[in-house]
Amino acid sequence: MTRLSNHLICASALTLSLLSGTPALAAPSGTVAFLMPDQASTRYEQHDFPGFKAEMTKLCPDCKVLYQNANADVATQQQQFNSVISQGAKVIVLDPVDSTAAASLVHLAQSQGIKVIAYDRPVPSTPADYYVSFDNEGIGKAIAQSLVQHLKEKGVPTDKGGVLQVNGSPTDAAAGLIKNGIHAGLQGSGYKTLAEYDTPDWAPPKAQQWVSGQITRFGAQIVGVVAANDGTGGAAVAAFKAAGVNPLPPVTGNDATLAGLQLIVAGDEYNTILKPSEIVAAAAAKVAVGFLSGQAPKAERTLFKTPSQLFTPTVITAKNIKSDVVDKGIVSAKELCTGRYAEGCKSLGIAN
Template sequence: MKTLSTLVSSISAITLGMLSGSAMAAPSGTVAFLMPDQASTRYEQHDFPGFKATMSKLCPDCKVLYQNANADVATQQQQFNSVIAQGAKVIVLDPVDSTAAASLVHLAQSQGVKVIAYDRPVPSTPADYYVSFDNEGIGRLIAQSLVQHLKDTGVPTNKGGLLEVNGSPTDAAAGLIKKGIHSGIASSGYKTLAEYDTPEWAPPKAQQWVSGQITRFQSQIVGVVAANDGTAGGTVAAFKAAGVNPVPPVTGNDATIAGLQLIIAGDQYNTILKPSETVAAAAAKVAVGFLSGQAAKGETTLFNTPTQLFTPMVITAKNLKAEVVDKGFASGKTLCTDRYAEGCKKLGITN
């Protein structure tokens, strides 16, 4: 299995270039890591462990505070105020509400606290840094991958169309993914039957909406562009509950264990592999740089904020073994449980 230290080492050459100065001292200080929700399992399983591991390596005397707002804006406001009161000098913020987060950025900066926007940007005011995967690129990639699959399998463009299950309307990253999806299907010839912005990225809400669209459009639905693995799972559940077999191809994003297993089972067409530890490690490096009094330089600028974007990879059944299992991002033992064992056998994945 690929360890966190291996992932951290693999991006060192890139992220060290973001920091001014030739050497980075290991200061002491308090850094907060504030995540938005628990519906996405990645934060506890990948993002925070990756962030903590890199902080421990670069700044063993630093104190790391972790909070998750569970999709509640008021809770995140309280957590933000709390970590400032506890002496945080750098806050890594993945906002519940990207618009409401502007006031948090202003509050922190007025007290000399640096804010690193993480995964989701804060469009209306400049943070001190923004680090993420290329969210617009993710939307475009999953949509283009689905479109190509439909064409390769001979699905006509003039019979039916696509559903689009977007992310949370309060999440600016979801807006970027949505923009990418639109561009990915714009010239495909396939029309969008309907689309939905899923509150809080909640899979049950995605499932409920898709269930209504199945009743409305029935066999006209030739595919679904879902913005992450959670909404994809809700989408697949809706088709299963309606007795649709096979399920039309469904996209995803995040390469969660559940999403990968749905691909193995043939119920989900693709996902996006974006090891969150990579972005978390980059955020930790920038945070330590801020504690050292160094300015962070981005590879680009988004929302008037120095920005570092990482490029993700599309995963389908064709490359899941080579890119996910063989490279140690998930093991056959984890993926090939119970009903997924037969699918793993077909893909050559062993425990």
């Protein structure tokens, strides 16, 4: 079973509680927009939109789905937002480039009776109509705690160094939640934070440049790196390799991208977070169809005064990459174990 089909089935089971218990209405019709923030993260093109489109096709075959990606540009996203409104969108699923700037977009849509579903990244200053995401603060806490546990198991002393913290974009409220979670995960661990950095636009080259400077500054004092996603984690790995550091300190990640998983196989990245984007995308589609049908989605909790559905992710390390990723069909051994990663796969019992 493919990653997409496997997790759309899972998503349907997970999100049955999203809609109220009223009798099902006839399949609605209407235009729904799916606006994503950037292309630096490959997930949006490869997983989020395909997952959303597939679930919309299943739930609302007569609906029209508009897709745009702002490529990390606030002005572009505003233009795209205005465009989908002019094209008749009744529900807009928005993953904002800038969570603060997105407040005006939410106001604009709601003033015209258009529902806005905040997706992945919340809009803290203005309540959207719904928020669907993985638990971002929980993600930050999980990767940090996993790293701390690993350092302690390895007997790394707490008084002879510390960790670097590579955060996501300062304009991304979800990155802020991950950052808060990392702080919580490191608190009380005994390992001090040597320095931290908010990476503009989540851009790996900027993260790599910053980490390179910290290697020059702190050298062997760096016992680990808590990076907020696989892009910044891979950038940290590249910085250490360019500096000739061997062995590498453990580096975290998030998103379980193919590149990140391969770094785990190679022993270069310590952990990542498995959060199949199709799950959240399918949940957003279910909420959108609910709005089109006039049904009020239920919410497990409220975040930033917005009804919210947050899913729990899984920490992936070399210990469970086979059982939780490969064996479950999320990424195939053929995809994972290419070229230089074949030997690492073999050592982890992953047969290509």
